Amino acid sequence: xxxxxxxxxxxxxxxxxxxxxxxxxxxxxxxxxxxxxxxxxxxxxxxxxxxxxxxxxxxxxxxxxxxxxxxxxxxxxxxxxxxxxxxxxxxxxxxxxxxxxxxxxxxxxxxxxxxxxxxxxxxxxxxxxxxxxxxxxxxxxxxxxxxxxxxxxxxxxxxxxxxxxxxxxxxxxxxxxxxxxxxxxxxxxxxxxxxxxxxxxxxxxxxxxxxxxxxxxxxxxxxxxxxxxxxxxxxxxxxxxxxxxxxxxxxxxxxxxxxxxxxxxxxxxxxxxxxxxxxxxxxxxxxxxxxxxxxxxxxxxxxxxxxxxxxxxxxxxxxxxxxxxxxxxxxxxxxxxxxxxxxxxxxxxxxxxxxxxxxxx
Amino acid sequence: xxxxxxxxxxxxxxxxxxxxxxxxxxxxxxxxxxxxxxxxxxxxxxxxxxxxxxxxxxxxxxxxxxxxxxxxxxxxxxxxxxxxxxxxxxxxxxxxxxxxxxxxxxxxxxxxxxxxxxxxxxxxxxxxxxxxxxxxxxxxxxxxxxxxxxxxxxxxxxxxxxxxxxxxxxxxxxxxxxxxxxxxxxxxxxxxxxxxxxxxxxxxxxxxxxxxxxxxxxxxxxxxxxxxxxxxxxxxxxxxxxxxxxxxxxxxxxxxxxxxxxxxxxxxxxxxxxxxxxxxxxxxxxxxxxxxxxxxxxxxxxxxxxxxxxxxxxxxxxxxxxxxxxxxxxxxxxxxxxxxxxxxxxxxxxxxxxxxxxxxx
Numbered sequence: 001x002x003x004x005x006x007x008x009x010x011x012x013x014x015x016x017x018x019x020x021x022x023x024x025x026x027x028x029x030x031x032x033x034x035x036x037x038x039x040x041x042x043x044x045x046x047x048x049x050x051x052x053x054x055x056x057x058x059x060x061x062x063x064x065x066x067x068x069x070x071x072x073x074x075x076x077x078x079x080x081x082x083x084x085x086x087x088x089x090x091x092x093x094x095x096x097x098x099x100x101x102x103x104x105x106x107x108x109x110x111x112x113x114x115x116x117x118x119x120x121x122x123x124x125x126x127x128x129x130x131x132x133x134x135x136x137x138x139x140x141x142x143x144x145x146x147x148x149x150x151x152x153x154x155x156x157x158x159x160x161x162x163x164x165x166x167x168x169x170x171x172x173x174x175x176x177x178x179x180x181x182x183x184x185x186x187x188x189x190x191x192x193x194x195x196x197x198x199x200x201x202x203x204x205x206x207x208x209x210x211x212x213x214x215x216x217x218x219x220x221x222x223x224x225x226x227x228x229x230x231x232x233x234x235x236x237x238x239x240x241x242x243x244x245x246x247x248x249x250x251x252x253x254x255x256x257x258x259x260x261x262x263x264x265x266x267x268x269x270x271x272x273x274x275x276x277x278x279x280x281x282x283x284x285x286x287x288x289x290x291x292x293x294x295x296x297x298x299x300x301x302x303x304x305x306x307x308x309x310x311x312x313x314x315x316x317x318x319x320x321x322x323x324x325x326x327x328x329x330x331x332x333x334x335x336x337x338x339x340x341x342x343x344x345x346x347x348x349x350x351x352x353x354x355x356x357x358x359x360x361x
Numbered sequence: 362x363x364x365x366x367x368x369x370x371x372x373x374x375x376x377x378x379x380x381x382x383x384x385x386x387x388x389x390x391x392x393x394x395x396x397x398x399x400x401x402x403x404x405x406x407x408x409x410x411x412x413x414x415x416x417x418x419x420x421x422x423x424x425x426x427x428x429x430x431x432x433x434x435x436x437x438x439x440x441x442x443x444x445x446x447x448x449x450x451x452x453x454x455x456x457x458x459x460x461x462x463x464x465x466x467x468x469x470x471x472x473x474x475x476x477x478x479x480x481x482x483x484x485x486x487x488x489x490x491x492x493x494x495x496x497x498x499x500x501x502x503x504x505x506x507x508x509x510x511x512x513x514x515x516x517x518x519x520x521x522x523x524x525x526x527x528x529x530x531x532x533x534x535x536x537x538x539x540x541x542x543x544x545x546x547x548x549x550x551x552x553x554x555x556x557x558x559x560x561x562x563x564x565x566x567x568x569x570x571x572x573x574x575x576x577x578x579x580x581x582x583x584x585x586x587x588x589x590x591x592x593x594x595x596x597x598x599x600x601x602x603x604x605x606x607x608x609x610x611x612x613x614x615x616x617x618x619x620x621x622x623x624x625x626x627x628x629x630x631x632x633x634x635x636x637x638x639x640x641x642x643x644x645x646x647x648x649x650x651x652x653x654x655x656x657x658x659x660x661x662x663x664x665x666x667x668x669x670x671x672x673x674x675x676x677x678x679x680x681x682x683x684x685x686x687x688x689x690x691x692x693x694x695x696x697x698x699x700x701x702x703x704x705x706x707x708x709x710x711x712x713x714x715x716x717x718x719x720x721x722x
Contacts, residue, residue: 022677022679298717298721300709300712300713300716302705302709311695313693315693315694315695316383316693316694316695316713316717316721317694317695317697318383318694318695318696318697318698318709318713319696319697319698320697320698320699320702320705320709321698321699321702322697327695327697329690329695332674332676332677333676333677333678333679334672334676334677334678334679334688334690334695335678335679335680336678336679336680336681336683336688336697337679337680337681337682338681338682341681341682344663344681348661348663348679348681351661352661352677352679355661356659356677360659360677
């Protein structure tokens with residue numbers, strides 16, 4: 001069955017993946033890397049997952065302009081006009097507002113799924129089923145729908161969604177959004193059965209989200225309304241290059257989802273991970289007999305266990321007496337850091353920038 | 362004062378430096394690397410040290426034929442005919458026998474110093490003084506002279522020379538050569554005051570060492586005698602390429618020094634190290650405030666001490682929670698190994714060859 005011609009997908013692809021520095025670099029961030037060793041980048045895996053669900057010409061990739069060549073190379077089937085190039089980084093709200101206006105200009109009846117490009121989903125059949133169900137719901141209702149992931153552990157790295165009343169089977173009102181909790185609160189959340197992980201995957205009609213921007217982020221919406229005649233025309237980029245930089249840098253969760261009253265959650269369980277940390281990557285990767293994980297690496301390990309080696313070009317890594325470290329090499333940068341201290345990497349990247357400017361970012 | 366025109370120097374430069382793999386690689390071994398971060402390779406430092414002591418045209422470099430381009434690049438002042446290219450590796454005795462015949466053919470009155478290319482000498486004025494004294498001694502006597510280093514610690518990695526009767530101030534008969542001792546024996550040696558480190562630096566007249574080969578290594582000497590007419594002529598390389606491979610692989614210590622009766626030692630103390638192990642390199646290198654040593658490296662270290670980082674091209678190395686490791690990177694190979702386990706590197710190199718053939722050697 002051909003996918004509904006009014007259904008669109010927006011793949012958000014502008015992140016810089018600094019938590020995986022230096023394996024992920026500003027000029028080749030996480031979503032463009034064969035992060036899981038499958039032979040496909042995370043962006044390509046995302047595209048492959050979405051392709052059966054919306055017409056191919058309805059897939060939009062929003063990315064930073066500097067990544068245009070990589071996106072074109074990795075997704076040659078994508079028309080160039082379906083790559084929206086942000087002139088600067090402004091978080092998810094401006095990205096989604098632009099994409100919604102672009103899609104609405106192409107098709108006022110459009111519904112759309114918005115998804116990050118750098119997540120892992122292991123059960124694609126279940127994903128497809130839930131997305132179809134979500135499309136049906138948002139097409140029949142003026143609803144902002146988010147996919148809530150059944151939590152499997154008291155994860156402190158994710159935001160949580162508290163569920164309210166069930167309005168249709170598997171679809172519930174959202175009671176609250178909660179930022180990353182501490183471990184005790186996370187345990188309470190998971191035990192209660194009332195909280196789901198916020199996946200950052202959304203569905204809505206283009207006009208529903210535009211209305212929401214109008215109501216809850218009017219300053220932002222005003223920037224885009226000025227360009228109503230430009231979207232999906234040859235003038236679009238000129239308009240964006242002029243006006244996008246004026247947008248506030250704000251997330252769609254904060255700008256819309258936490259404020260709107262028509263927010264719903266579809267509870268899902270399709271083997272999701274945001275692949276947001278080295279530990280998560282380690283946990284989601286096949287291990288060799290010493291519980292080491294390798295990426296693009298020839299490994300010779302002596303009394304070394306529990307490490308993750310993420311390098312390039314099948315580099316030979318020989319390691320002796322090393323346990324539970326991250327070893328990441330991008331050619332001109334080598335990082336050796338205990339897995340338990342990966343939260344330090346953000347600070348490290350700041351220190352590197354302070355000391356060497358952008359050279360090694 | 363111009364150096365004596367009959368004085369020659371033979372720099373032995375054919376080693377593969379496998380103990381420093383992968384910082385030292387088969388295609389770019391230790392002697393060709395700016396090993397101490399001085400801006401000059403060890404070979405260049407050796408050449409600089411020798412230059413005031415013998416006429417420049419009397420400096421001979423013996424190396425493996427595969428290193429010819431590197432030697433020419435690093436020592437552009439050297440005439441091509443003064444680079445002797447071994448067609449294969451045969452340890453020091455054949456190397457020295459060839460060099461002696463080559464020099465004798467150029468100058469039957471020649472005296473010569475033979476020196477490894479990859480050692481460290483910190484007090485060059487003292488070195489110069491001792492070498493001049495050594496030349497005078499061997500020119501006046503039919504003597505095989507070795508430089509014995511005043512030991513500063515019970516080192517188990519070196520061979521020792523036991524001294525006998527003093528024949529001239531600072532020059533003594535050699536009683537015995539001793540292989541690398543265990544630590545207890547090394548302590549006894551050092552405490553006795555009778556033992557000096559075998560530096561592998563020798564002085565003699567060309568005809569004295571040729572006579573010694575004739576007496577103590579007649580099979581080896583016979584190979585070279587056949588070519589008497591070829592040395593220092595355009596036919597030399599053809600002769601060598603045909604006959605050198607037939608030579609036994611044997612050290613000059615074993616072939617000559619341990620057998621001859623006219624062996625003497627000049628006791629010296631000029632800040633010598635053979636730079637034979639990572640620990641020795643670490644000990645001989647300036648440290649940063651965390652006692653880390655770097656080579657061609659931008660280092661950002663967090664709670665990391667006592668490491669040695671030997672990389673290339675001013676790579677950025679960021680390290681957290683690592684103590685007393687060797688981190689060596691040659692581009693396509695990364696080694697991470699505790700300093701205390703460096704004796705394992707030899708096995709590692711064997712394992713790498715077994716698994717990957719010569720690709721990473």
